[in-house]
Structure formats: structure tokens, C-alpha cells
Amino acid sequence: MKILVVNAGSSSLKYQLIDMQTEKVLAKGGCERIGIKGSLLKAKGNGLEKEYRQSMPNHKIAIELVLDALQDSEIGVIKSMDEIGAVGHRVVASGEYFKKPTLVTPEVLQTLEEKTFELAPLHNPAAATGLRACMEVMPKTPMALVFDTSFHATMPEKAYLYGINYDDYKNYGVRKYGAHGTSHKFVSGEAAKYLGKSPEELKIVTCHLGNGSSITAVDGGKCVDTSMGFTPLAGVLMGTRSGDIDASAVEFLAKKKGLSHSEVITYLNKQCGVAGISGVSSDFRDLCKGAKKGNERCALALEMFAYQTKKYIGAYAAAMGGLDCIVFTAGIGENTATVREDVCAGLEFLGVKFSSKANKAKNDGSVREISKSNSKVKVLVIPTNEELVIARETAALL
Numbered sequence: 001m002k003i004l005v006v007n008a009g010s011s012s013l014k015y016q017l018i019d020m021q022t023e024k025v026l027a028k029g030g031c032e033r034i035g036i037k038g039s040l041l042k043a044k045g046n047g048l049e050k051e052y053r054q055s056m057p058n059h060k061i062a063i064e065l066v067l068d069a070l071q072d073s074e075i076g077v078i079k080s081m082d083e084i085g086a087v088g089h090r091v092v093a094s095g096e097y098f099k100k101p102t103l104v105t106p107e108v109l110q111t112l113e114e115k116t117f118e119l120a121p122l123h124n125p126a127a128a129t130g131l132r133a134c135m136e137v138m139p140k141t142p143m144a145l146v147f148d149t150s151f152h153a154t155m156p157e158k159a160y161l162y163g164i165n166y167d168d169y170k171n172y173g174v175r176k177y178g179a180h181g182t183s184h185k186f187v188s189g190e191a192a193k194y195l196g197k198s199p200e201e202l203k204i205v206t207c208h209l210g211n212g213s214s215i216t217a218v219d220g221g222k223c224v225d226t227s228m229g230f231t232p233l234a235g236v237l238m239g240t241r242s243g244d245i246d247a248s249a250v251e252f253l254a255k256k257k258g259l260s261h262s263e264v265i266t267y268l269n270k271q272c273g274v275a276g277i278s279g280v281s282s283d284f285r286d287l288c289k290g291a292k293k294g295n296e297r298c299a300l301a302l303e304m305f306a307y308q309t310k311k312y313i314g315a316y317a318a319a320m321g322g323l324d325c326i327v328f329t330a331g332i333g334e335n336t337a338t339v340r341e342d343v344c345a346g347l348e349f350l351g352v353k354f355s356s357k358a359n360k361a362k363n364d365g366s367v368r369e370i371s372k373s374n375s376k377v378k379v380l381v382i383p384t385n386e387e388l389v390i391a392r393e394t395a396a397l398l
């Protein structure tokens with residue numbers, strides 16, 4: 001069976017067509033500037049790449065164009081749309097309404113649109129728009145929703161609750177939901193495979209370090225805690241997000257900067273993190289270059305990032321009562337060797353014996369062990385594959 005994975009943004013739509021027998025990506029691409037002048041589809045298939053510069057006033061036209069590309073005479077990989085067994089849609093937030101991946105029914109669509117939009121106002125409406133477009137163009141094809149939050153649904157109450165009035169949690173759903181769940185699920189599963197153990201035997205801390213970063217404690221294959229919170233603003237400082245901050249600072253900053261509370265939240269999401277600390281960039285490649293040239297604030301941003309990540313690893317080792325493996329993944333986790341080294345420095349007391357030599361080896365896209373062979377805690381670099389998880393979950397629902 002072939003599964004189409006769709007990740008819709010407000011003006012974009014990324015896709016992959018995956019063959020579930022081989023788990024190979026047959027075709028992939030993305031539409032940019034949907035609803036904006038200059039729309040573009042970049043599509044890959046059959047080892048070729050093609051650009052379609054065509055007007056895409058809405059997501060329906062975009063998905064029609066994607067289906068055309070999938071059946072194109074040069075880059076096409078299917079003969080007819082009927083070869084697509086199902087479509088898996090990435091959805092950022094589920095709240096407590098969906099605890100697991102779900103096939104779309106009219107009721108599911110209604111809950112998605114009426115209940116979850118306020119939890120991820122930028123992302124969930126876009127996912128629903130993408131979903132509706134696919135339903136219109138492919139009315140007979142099953143649609144599934146796969147949530148970034150699902151993997152975190154196993155967190156116990158003591159981990160996901162904030163210390164607020166319990167009634168406010170019950171009435172308004174204010175609690176930790178986490179994010180990047182598909183990535184944490186994938187890399188923790190791959191770690192178990194690599195180590196030749198069953199997930200039930202392992203205590204793993206997965207570090208998804210990218211422009212958005214989150215760290216998760218995976219005990220026995222299940223998430224027991226994670227660093228992101230009610231929204232992806234929480235946890236370690238990120239590209240432009242502040243990470244954890246005392247809520248009282250929101251009021252204080254609003255007064256000092258003459259901003260509304262909601263403007264302060266936008267500021268904390270868009271102008272802070274390593275970009276705010278360094279004053280240079282949110283991109284770790286720029287920060288590493290800056291630090292090398294002696295820019296102290298670039299060095300400070302990198303230092304803070306490694307320190308905060310390290311603290312989560314220590315906290316989660318304590319929460320799980322042990323640690324067998326640390327996994328690094330995503331843009332920074334997979335590529336920025338100095339961050340991995342700084343995060344692991346000083347973790348010898350936990351049983352980590354880090355190999356600087358292995359850590360410096362080139363990223364060849366495979367699973368890499370960067371701890372010494374006699375390290376009690378294994379440290380792995382594992383390329384993430386969120387699309388494959390979405391495809392697997394979708395196939396499992398059928």
C-alpha cells in the first residue's frame with residue numbers, strides 16, 4: 001500500500017508518498033506561497049526534480065497539483081490516484097480530545113475544528129484546511145490525523161499537570177501536552193532496535209534539537225515526561241523561542257516594553273532564544289561560526305543551550321531512576337557535533353563515556369554511536385523521520 005503524508009501550513013503543503021512494503025519514499029515535495037502571488041510546487045520523483053510555477057489560490061488547487069505531479073509522465077510514480085491507500089495528516093495539537101492517531105469521520109473533523117484550534121492557532125487551522133482540501137479532491141480515500149502530541153499521552157498526571165488550581169486544568173485543559181511526539185517515538189524505537197533490546201527494557205532520553213527543541217524521557221517505550229508544555233514555547237531556549245520563563249516576567253515585560261500580553265508572547269516566540277541572546281542569528285551554523293571568531297554572545301547562546309539540555313537529561317534520569325541511552329536528533333542534534341559534546345560533558349557521573357572521535361565523524365544519515373564501547377549509557381545520533389511515523393500510524397489505522 002502507498003500512503004500520502006501531508007503536512008499543511010497556512011501557505012504551504014509538504015508531502016511524501018511512501019510505499020509501506022519497503023517503507024521507501026517514492027516521491028516528495030512541497031507547495032509554497034499558497035494563496036500568495038508566486039506559488040510554486042517543487043516535486044521529486046523517479047530521481048528527478050521538477051518545479052511547477054502555477055497559481056495556487058488555495059490548498060485544494062495545491063493538492064490537485066501534487067496529485068498531477070505524482071502522476072506526471074516524467075517524475076510521476078503512480079498511474080492513478082486510486083493507488084494511494086490513505087492520507088496521513090500531521091496535526092500539531094490534539095489537546096485531550098485525541099489520545100492517539102485517528103481516522104477522520106464527520107465527528108472527528110468537527111472536534112478538530114471546534115475544539116483544538118485555540119490550542120495551536122497557527123498550525124491546526126492550516127492542517128484542517130489541508131485535510132478538507134484532500135477530502136474534496138480524494139473523497140473515497142481514507143484520511144487519518146496523526147498528532148505531534150500523541151506520543152506524550154502516556155505521561156502521568158504528576159508530570160503533565162502545572163501547579164495551578166486543579167479546576168482550571170479540568171475546565172480549560174491547561175496542562176503540558178508536549179510536541180515533536182512522532183520524532184521522539186521514532187528515534188526511541190530506532191535506538192532500541194540499534195541496541196538490540198526491546199523498548200520495554202530501556203530508559204532513554206531523546207533530544208530533538210532543531211529550530212524548535214524538546215527533550216523527552218522515554219521509559220519502557222513510553223513517554224513519561226517532556227520539556228515542551230502547554231505550547232511549544234516551553235523547555236530549553238530555542239532558535240527564537242525563550243523556553244521556560246517565570247510567568248510573572250510576562251506582565252513585567254509587557255509594562256516595561258509597552259506591549260500587550262499577547263504581544264509579549266509573540267516576542268517570546270519570535271525574538272528570543274539563541275537569536276535574542278546572540279543578537280546574531282537563530283541558526284546554529286551562524287552561532288558556531290560567530291563563537292569561533294570570538295563573538296562572546298554567540299558562545300554564550302551555545303553555552304546556555306547545552307547547559308539547559310544537559311539539565312533536562314539529568315532531571316529525566318532522576319525521574320526515570322536510571323538511564324541507558326541518550327539520543328540526539330533533528331537539525332542540530334544530527335549535525336552540530338560541538339553541541340552534542342558540550343551537552344554530554346560532565347555526564348560521566350551518570351555513566352556516560354563520550355567519544356569525541358566518534359562524535360566528529362561525518363553525518364552519513366545512519367545511526368551513529370558516539371559513546372565509547374564501554375560506556376554504560378549509550379549515546380546515539382539518529383536521523384529522525386516524522387513522515388515515516390505518520391505513514392506507519394496511518395497504515396496501522398487501516
Ligand code: AMP
Binds near residue numbers: 209211212283284
Ligand atoms: P531543524 O528545525 O530540525 O530543521 O533544525 C534547524 C537547525 O539545525 C538550525 O539551527 C541549523 O543551524 C541546525 N543545523 C546545523 N547543521 C545543519 C545542517 N548541516 N543541516 C541542517 N541544519 C543544520
